[in-house]
Amino acid sequence: MKTLIYYFTGTGNSLAVAQGLCRRIGNCELLPLASLAENPTPIVPDAERVGIVSPLYFFGLPAIVSDFARRLDLSRTAYVFSVITMGGSGGSAALRQLEGILVNGPGMRGLDAGFSIRMPGNYILMYDSAGQERIERTLQAADRSVEEIADKVRSGVGEMPGWSPFAALIHHLMYPRFVKGVHDADRKFAVDDRCTSCNTCVEVCPVGNIRLDNGRPVWLHRCEQCMACIQLCPTNAIQAKKTEGRRRYRHPEIGVGILKEQARR
Ligand SMILES: Cc1cc2nc3c(=O)[nH]c(=O)nc-3n(C[C@H](O)[C@H](O)[C@H](O)COP(=O)(O)O)c2cc1C
Ligand code: SF4
Ligand code: SF4
Numbered sequence: 001m002k003t004l005i006y007y008f009t010g011t012g013n014s015l016a017v018a019q020g021l022c023r024r025i026g027n028c029e030l031l032p033l034a035s036l037a038e039n040p041t042p043i044v045p046d047a048e049r050v051g052i053v054s055p056l057y058f059f060g061l062p063a064i065v066s067d068f069a070r071r072l073d074l075s076r077t078a079y080v081f082s083v084i085t086m087g088g089s090g091g092s093a094a095l096r097q098l099e100g101i102l103v104n105g106p107g108m109r110g111l112d113a114g115f116s117i118r119m120p121g122n123y124i125l126m127y128d129s130a131g132q133e134r135i136e137r138t139l140q141a142a143d144r145s146v147e148e149i150a151d152k153v154r155s156g157v158g159e160m161p162g163w164s165p166f167a168a169l170i171h172h173l174m175y176p177r178f179v180k181g182v183h184d185a186d187r188k189f190a191v192d193d194r195c196t197s198c199n200t201c202v203e204v205c206p207v208g209n210i211r212l213d214n215g216r217p218v219w220l221h222r223c224e225q226c227m228a229c230i231q232l233c234p235t236n237a238i239q240a241k242k243t244e245g246r247r248r249y250r251h252p253e254i255g256v257g258i259l260k261e262q263a264r265r
Pocket of ligand 1: 009012013014056057058060085086087088089119120121225226227
């Protein structure tokens with residue numbers, strides 16, 4: 001059975017999970033969903049089994065992932081699953097949101113299974129990155145989860161979380177405001193004198209939201225707030241809010257070259 005996994009990633013966690021699943025499931029293809037922005041609607045996957053792997057943003061889906069899901073027709077797909085990567089908790093809220101979008105979408109077909117995996121948090125606007133040791137422990141546990149999820153996907157398990165009252169409340173309180181302002185939220189970003197005009201921020205942005213103007217990044221207000229530009233700048237020259245002095249995070253197995261490559265697709 002062929003599997004197609006659509007994913008979105010800023011700092012590599014979701015890509016690492018998608019890669020791990022693909023390896024273990026076999027006969028599997030990975031596709032960055034940001035590359036399908038120009039595709040005609042509906043998007044009809046050429047695979048019997050489809051996965052959607054995404055980070056959690058404010059107890060919900062990144063705006064680009066919900067837009068993508070609205071265009072996806074899964075009516076001819078035998079098995080559909082999703083995996084949400086998150087720094088803390090609340091993945092069930094994004095899975096319930098995705099389910100709602102899919103059943104009301106062109107294919108009128110929801111998820112067979114939904115899973116969440118705790119990964120290192122990358123929301124540097126709110127907190128510092130964890131230390132090396134904690135990151136390693138978190139990633140080891142995540143690897144075990146990927147293995148378990150791949151087994152379940154291979155055997156076609158049906159497993160969806162319900163809305164927990166806590167997750168529903170936080171989603172309701174925080175998510176709509178986040179989504180409303182997300183594309184413009186790059187107005188908070190600024191570059192300092194450490195910038196070497198290396199172009200990395202331009203190349204890693206998954207939605208082409210940055211260009212260099214006189215050697216300095218300029219943001220174009222279609223931001224997804226994925227944090228890739230801030231986290232991957234080699235000289236830590238991009239700041240927003242309290243990011244000065246905070247440690248930068250990228251999944252250790254997903255190199256900058258891989259993130260550039262997938263952003264180009
Ligand atoms: C804008 C934004 C909002 C986030 N909100 C949440 C959240 O509500 N709950 C949570 O557990 N993690 C949250 N995170 C952390 C990410 O979901 C987590 O680190 C994820 O694994 C990052 O995936 P990526 O490396 O593939 O981009 C947030 C991250 C960002 C950038
Ligand atoms: S990644 Fe950093 S150093 Fe390179 S161009 Fe962007 S801001 Fe400048
Ligand atoms: S501008 Fe930065 S935070 Fe916004 S989508 Fe691009 S890489 Fe992500």
